[in-house]
Amino acid sequence: MKYLTKADFDVARENARPHIHRTPVMHSATLSEMTGAEVHLKAEMFQKAGSYKVRGPLNVLAHMSREARERGLICASAGNHAQGVARAAREYGVKATVVMAHGAPEAKINATRSYGAEVVLHGKVWDDAYLHSLELQKEHNLTYIHPFDDPLLVAGQGGVGYETIEDVPGLDMLIVPIGGGGLIAGCAQIVKLINPKVKVVGVEMALAPAMKRSIEAGRIITLDKIPIIIDGLAVKTVGEYNFEICKAFVDDIVTVAEKEIFAAIPWIMERCKLVAEGAAAASVAALLTEAVKPPAGSTVACVLSGGNLNLSALQNMTWN
Numbered sequence: 001m002k003y004l005t006k007a008d009f010d011v012a013r014e015n016a017r018p019h020i021h022r023t024p025v026m027h028s029a030t031l032s033e034m035t036g037a038e039v040h041l042k043a044e045m046f047q048k049a050g051s052y053k054v055r056g057p058l059n060v061l062a063h064m065s066r067e068a069r070e071r072g073l074i075c076a077s078a079g080n081h082a083q084g085v086a087r088a089a090r091e092y093g094v095k096a097t098v099v100m101a102h103g104a105p106e107a108k109i110n111a112t113r114s115y116g117a118e119v120v121l122h123g124k125v126w127d128d129a130y131l132h133s134l135e136l137q138k139e140h141n142l143t144y145i146h147p148f149d150d151p152l153l154v155a156g157q158g159g160v161g162y163e164t165i166e167d168v169p170g171l172d173m174l175i176v177p178i179g180g181g182g183l184i185a186g187c188a189q190i191v192k193l194i195n196p197k198v199k200v201v202g203v204e205m206a207l208a209p210a211m212k213r214s215i216e217a218g219r220i221i222t223l224d225k226i227p228i229i230i231d232g233l234a235v236k237t238v239g240e241y242n243f244e245i246c247k248a249f250v251d252d253i254v255t256v257a258e259k260e261i262f263a264a265i266p267w268i269m270e271r272c273k274l275v276a277e278g279a280a281a282a283s284v285a286a287l288l289t290e291a292v293k294p295p296a297g298s299t300v301a302c303v304l305s306g307g308n309l310n311l312s313a314l315q316n317m318t319w320n
Helices: 007-021 029-035 052-063 066-070 080-092 106-114 127-142 151-157 157-167 181-196 211-215 238-249 256-273 278-288 311-316
Strands: 025-026 037-042 073-077 096-100 116-122 173-177 199-205 250-256 299-304
Touching: 007 052, 007 151, 007 157, 007 181, 025 029, 025 157, 025 256, 029 256, 037 157, 052 080, 052 151, 052 157, 052 181, 073 080, 073 106, 080 096, 096 106, 096 127, 106 116, 106 256, 116 127, 116 199, 151 157, 151 238, 157 173, 157 181, 157 299, 173 181, 173 278, 181 199, 181 238, 199 211, 199 278, 211 238, 211 250, 238 250, 238 311, 250 256, 250 278, 256 278, 278 299
Parallel strands: 037 299, 073 096, 096 116, 173 199, 173 299, 199 250
Antiparallel strands: 025 037
16 A cells, blocks of 8 residues: 655645645634634635635646546546536646536536536436446546545645644644545545644544445445435445545544534534535534544644535525
């Protein structure tokens, strides 16, 4: 197993730097008072394309040959990876095709198209879209960009953790949402490289605990069925590379009920004045539900991974 080095993360940062924002880290007085810790929020909703997902594809494209780029790109996505690839492809002037599951948020579909990508809808969950995207990739000889299981992509996503540990002096704990595992794999490696004492905690949706179950079993577990409730967390099978990284670098994985994650969205709006999508709200939900209990006086950062919230769905949600 080849782990990433600090040099890998440094290169990824330089590849992304001209194309992205350095997103802010904000202190939350309310969460700090509630938990007894000093809590900070890494606000990736202010990133281009509305989430951290543009970081990884930029690093992948930077390492890609001209011939591979010119063939055109393809990926499968629950939503944010679609926008990340589409935005990165536009930066490099190449074509992109994105396969998304039926039921993907309309806002994410429209945003992906606005960046110039072709959107193909197929299947009910990301895993269905992924299999179809592999068929299209072979049929049209396109270049594939995986949404989470690629060390180059993981190095790019790790920029979130890199910036956070730089901007939060004395960081003791980093809380990160888990879907396929790319974000936490990147964040965990770079944070542990800089300071091995920082505790890295992952948060999954209770009805889709693919990484937690896999870690407990010692092998990758494919879930039989998952609800399409929070698209960024709805993954049946985590990445093989990310599974190995989480085994080595992630200290704990907790689950939070979907109802509690949804409830955290308006809470974050009201108390923190930030719009977080469901997957992003999971890190704060872990604190609100006490699934994660940081030591008193410790310094904690929650990754709010994006803000591409489906507002029409939000209007129909009930919180009790």
